[in-house]
Amino acid sequence: MLLFYPAFEEAGQKATEDLYEGPANLSDMLSPLLQGNYVLYNEIAKNMDESQLREEMDTSDFRRLEKYMDYCLCDDGGEALLESSAGASEKLDASGSGGYAIRVSFSFDSEGGLGNVQVGSSYLDRDVQYQIEESLLSGWEALEREWQMQERWPMSLPADVTAVYGMTMDDVKSCLSASMAADAYGGTYLYACWILDSSAFIWVMLFLTVLSGGAGILYRILEREKEEAIFRAPLELVAGAAILLACAMIWPAIMIWKTCTGRLLAASGSSDADRALNFGVNFLVWLLIFSILFWIGGCLWDFLRSPAACLRERSLLVRGVYRLFDSGRGVTDTVRERARGAGRTMKKTVRSQYDALLHLDFRDRTNRLILKIVLLNFIAILLISFLWYYDVWALVIYSIVLFLFLRRYLNRVQRQYRQILKITSTLAEGRLDVPIEGDAGIFTPVQEELVKIQAGFRKAVEREVKSERMKTDLITNVSHDLKTPLTAIITYVDLLKNEEDEEKRREYIGILERKSQRLKVLIEDLFEISKATSKNVTLHFMDLDIIGLLKQVELEYDRDIKAAGLDIRWSLPGEKVVLRLDSQKAYRVFENLIVNITKYALPHTRVFIDVEETDREAVVRMKNVSAAELTFDTEEITDRFVRGDASRNTEGSGLGLAIARSFTELMHGTLQVSTEADLFRVEIRFPKP
Numbered sequence: 001m002l003l004f005y006p007a008f009e010e011a012g013q014k015a016t017e018d019l020y021e022g023p024a025n026l027s028d029m030l031s032p033l034l035q036g037n038y039v040l041y042n043e044i045a046k047n048m049d050e051s052q053l054r055e056e057m058d059t060s061d062f063r064r065l066e067k068y069m070d071y072c073l074c075d076d077g078g079e080a081l082l083e084s085s086a087g088a089s090e091k092l093d094a095s096g097s098g099g100y101a102i103r104v105s106f107s108f109d110s111e112g113g114l115g116n117v118q119v120g121s122s123y124l125d126r127d128v129q130y131q132i133e134e135s136l137l138s139g140w141e142a143l144e145r146e147w148q149m150q151e152r153w154p155m156s157l158p159a160d161v162t163a164v165y166g167m168t169m170d171d172v173k174s175c176l177s178a179s180m181a182a183d184a185y186g187g188t189y190l191y192a193c194w195i196l197d198s199s200a201f202i203w204v205m206l207f208l209t210v211l212s213g214g215a216g217i218l219y220r221i222l223e224r225e226k227e228e229a230i231f232r233a234p235l236e237l238v239a240g241a242a243i244l245l246a247c248a249m250i251w252p253a254i255m256i257w258k259t260c261t262g263r264l265l266a267a268s269g270s271s272d273a274d275r276a277l278n279f280g281v282n283f284l285v286w287l288l289i290f291s292i293l294f295w296i297g298g299c300l301w302d303f304l305r306s307p308a309a310c311l312r313e314r315s316l317l318v319r320g321v322y323r324l325f326d327s328g329r330g331v332t333d334t335v336r337e338r339a340r341g342a343g344r345t346m347k348k349t350v351r352s353q354y355d356a357l358l359h360l361d362f363r364d365r366t367n368r369l370i371l372k373i374v375l376l377n378f379i380a381i382l383l384i385s386f387l388w389y390y391d392v393w394a395l396v397i398y399s400i401v402l403f404l405f406l407r408r409y410l411n412r413v414q415r416q417y418r419q420i421l422k423i424t425s426t427l428a429e430g431r432l433d434v435p436i437e438g439d440a441g442i443f444t445p446v447q448e449e450l451v452k453i454q455a456g457f458r459k460a461v462e463r464e465v466k467s468e469r470m471k472t473d474l475i476t477n478v479s480h481d482l483k484t485p486l487t488a489i490i491t492y493v494d495l496l497k498n499e500e501d502e503e504k505r506r507e508y509i510g511i512l513e514r515k516s517q518r519l520k521v522l523i524e525d526l527f528e529i530s531k532a533t534s535k536n537v538t539l540h541f542m543d544l545d546i547i548g549l550l551k552q553v554e555l556e557y558d559r560d561i562k563a564a565g566l567d568i569r570w571s572l573p574g575e576k577v578v579l580r581l582d583s584q585k586a587y588r589v590f591e592n593l594i595v596n597i598t599k600y601a602l603p604h605t606r607v608f609i610d611v612e613e614t615d616r617e618a619v620v621r622m623k624n625v626s627a628a629e630l631t632f633d634t635e636e637i638t639d640r641f642v643r644g645d646a647s648r649n650t651e652g653s654g655l656g657l658a659i660a661r662s663f664t665e666l667m668h669g670t671l672q673v674s675t676e677a678d679l680f681r682v683e684i685r686f687p688k689p
Contacts, residue, residue: 033106076162100167102120216301219298381398419443482522492512547576560595566607589663589664602678617688
């Protein structure tokens with residue numbers, strides 16, 4: 001153990017580094033600055049008797065702190081009124097660090113109130129600085145309350161001044177070391193605690209404890225024939241010695257620190273002789289400690305070898321209980337059985353209560369309710385304790401009232417629980433339209449979640465119904481749209497077989513060509529929408545001018561636009577609108593929308609195409625007047641095989657808007673359809689790169 005003293009000393013010294021960064025230590029060190037503000041101000045104010053001022057200042061804690069810092073007192077204009085040394089005000093200026101580890105400033109208003117406290121440091125983080133500021137503000141408020149309680153205060157209040165103090169790192173260390181030296185016992189106790197907490201001491205002590213105790217056990221094993229009385233001490237004495245030794249380890253730690261610092265014993269004038277004397281005392285103390293550990297290990301060998309027999313023979317408590325039970329066999333058996341039954345009951349009760357706590361829903365409302373009940377119970381018991389001789393009767397009445405209250409409360413909880421069970425049964429039966437109402441009490445969070453579950457189930461059912469309806473429509477529409485041209489092709493093929501008129505044969509071949517092209521377009525659209533919805537599409541993004549693309553689509557379908565008698569009105573920015581898009585897919589989007597306009601717009605009307613560019617996106621809006629009444633659902637019109645032409649008299653696959661929306665979403669955009677009376681609007685938004 002003595003060989004490890006240098007490691008223990010190093011651990012204690014290393015722990016002192018945290019002393020210079022602790023907010024509590026630094027706040028205590030800087031607290032005299034609060035009185036220092038008055039001391040410095042009254043040195044220049046001269047509003048009191050000089051002898052009395054000198055007496056107040058000399059007894060102030062600030063005078064003991066003054067030698068470890070630079071300070072200055074400045075007026076509102078920043079002119080120094082008082083300095084600790086020449087040039088201190090310039091070094092303490094806020095614009096420069098001045099080489100100070102800690103800088104503290106106090107600002108006072110015209111009425112003597114503390115306006116602001118600022119702590120700056122070159123090595124402390126902002127949280128520690130903030131804690132020191134809060135501590136100084138709290139100390140100032142306490143000082144003001146103390147002075148207000150006095151009839152008069154001899155010093156003048158600082159007004160319209162700023163006091164600034166600065167301490168270097170060496171000053172901080174010197175000041176804290178001096179404070180610890182002034183409180184010799186407190187400083188030594190602190191260092192001893194640091195030694196006890198160090199990993200070096202813990203591991204060394206643990207190793208030597210195991211070594212000493214193990215040596216005692218080994219001695220008992222080797223010397224089994226010898227049964228020394230010293231190793232047959234009662235187990236309670238052994239346990240007490242172990243606990244006492246563990247609790248008293250602070251004193252060996254104090255001894256270690258005083259030995260390392262040369263302050264344990266100084267009997268002679270020679271340092272070498274004192275050092276030998278100190279280590280001799282340490283040797284005897286540790287010899288005693290490890291001898292006790294050796295003895296504890298030797299005493300525990302019997303317990304490790306045979307715990308039951310050792311308890312019966314060496315435990316005073318167990319022997320007393322056995323002696324009590326041996327007084328009568330019948331009583332012993334009865335008491336033993338009842339004790340076992342009580343133990344089983346208590347174990348079962350504890351387990352059931354623990355299990356009940358695990359299944360409680362401790363939400364905020366429940367925690368508040370439990371806290372209120374506990375506080376009310378505490379207040380009631382506190383009031384009963386003041387009744388002296390009538391407290392027993394008050395406790396009886398209180399217990400009856402508490403029983404009635406708890407019974408009523410638990411009955412209410414049971415009703416609320418049954419209500420929750422009823423709600424869950426309703427949901428399990430699939431009745432999603434039954435409103436969930438009523439006061440659920442502590443089960444309110446569960447009821448709220450059930451309401452959310454009901455709404456979620458309802459939405460899921462609605463989506464499923466809508467999906468089934470759309471699947472039915474899909475089958476019907478696909479069958480119709482595929483069957484119509486296919487039937488025509490079969491019919492005209494049969495006619496073509498028996499027709500000999502060359503002119504009619506050419507006519508039939510033309511019809512066959514148109515129907516087959518119609519069938520081809522429909523099948524291609526089916527493939528396109530299938531790939532788009534399954535995200536199985538490869539996109540090739542490039543910089544693309546959407547205004548030029550729109551103009552290109554208009555030019556290609558100019559014949560259809562003129563045939564429909566439509567007048568397109570453009571509203572475009574003054575320059576190009578370039579986006580990162582797939583050129584083919586973007587062309588298909590605009591193509592489908594313009595084709596849709598040529599098919600369903602009212603002839604001889606105007607069509608408006610607007611392009612708007614913002615910092616984050618580009619917006620394309622198309623508006624036209626519909627030839628037919630707009631009775632469809634705008635949310636479903638972009639789904640597959642949904643057409644505004646319910647009679648399906650116009651040619652088309654019913655996939656145009658669905659393809660346009662899918663391609664738009666694949667390019668990270670959005671497509672939204674809206675209507676107002678007969679006005680049909682489409683809005684496309686593409687984000688800018």
